[in-house]
Amino acid sequence: MNLNIDVKQPEERYSVMTLVGEVDAFTAPKLKEELLPLTQAEEAVVEVDLAAVNYMDSTGLGIFISALKSAKEYGATLKLTHMQERVYRLFKITGLTEIIDIDTSVKEGGS
């Protein structure tokens, strides 16, 4: 399965990344390449929309941890939005829901 990555920058220092597909060992490197630079800007806000991500494995999780660490370093903010339940379970088990800003509301207009 593939992962489509779309990045929009409605304002300076504010990016919205929309992911469609699966985040796993095969797609994670591409995600890392795109996501990390976004978090490496002073006080940037990075939102990752996961409404259309139905599967994530632990490698994918690793990318978000790296992104979180790098965001912290630069004083940037990382937010994960519209996370599906199956994926949320993974963040919950690993304790990451305590340290990452996650919103699980279902996206308007269906997933």
Place this chain on the structure above:
Amino acid sequence: MSTLRLDLENYRDLLEEYVRTKDERALYQAEQFSKQSMQQNISPEEIINIHLRSLQEIYPEMPQLILDSFDFLMETMMSYGLAYQEFQSLREKQLELKSEIAVAANMQKTLLSTVKPEMEGLDIGAMSVPSKQMNGDYHHFVMDDEGSLGVAVADVIGKGVPAALCMSMIKYAMDSFPELRMDPKYILGSLNRVVERNVDSNMFITMMYGMYNTEDHTFSYSSAGHEPGFYYSKARDEFEEFSAPGLVLGVSEDSMYEQRQKQVEKGDMIVLLTDGVTECRKGDEFIEQEEILEVIRDNKDLPSQEIVENVYKYFERLQDFQLRDDFTLIVLKRDV
């Protein structure tokens, strides 16, 4: 086709036969010819050359124009010939790498080996199967003087060689803890600091650490973001998930771990696993947790080692089964 010879004469005969009869059999022989040519490192240009010479022998009257066109074709095929040579040398290199990784995997196996202890009153089964050559899962048993069993199950995120190397570090950190008898929450706390300081930021480790006390049959455990375990109560003939809150190792320097405890009755089982077990798939479908627990329940009266082996065998028998992640399963059963 051992009788097939890679020479001009043979090629010519085959070609002639095919052109005359359009017989499938000759085509099949051509395929064999191509396979053998590959094995003997014969380049595409050479085959074209053989083809050309065969044609000349079969049709001595062939117009010069067609003969010339073969020079052109041969030139066009040159790059394929080179690519083929490169492929050959890459294949040799790959074999070399493969054997080096095999050596490393073997070394890792020795480094990380843990002895499954024989204990009075507790029947232990454990199995770990890597999805690739190097195992990113780790399990470890340690017994203290007072007859308590420490058990760790861990999964390094990030796969392959780096993950395996990272695991060796964890093992040595664990071996170096001064006191044998320590609470799971402190063990995880110390390991977290080791990992946080030493490991690359996108690698992290989940671990469940448990301590089984054989005197009062209590099981204390803490979890660092690890897949929940399952507790089987014989009296109720039911499984329940168990876990304790805690962040994965290596993310935050000052993580604290909560410790919980269970009273284990005779016939009860503690099932510890990694997500390679719960994320098994058949084809594109996930195997449901209930299905795994059902297999354990069906085998519950067998010795623990047979239980874990039967679960793996059950998976293996499923159609389209593929191990996507390393698979580790441990069963502790109180038997007196």
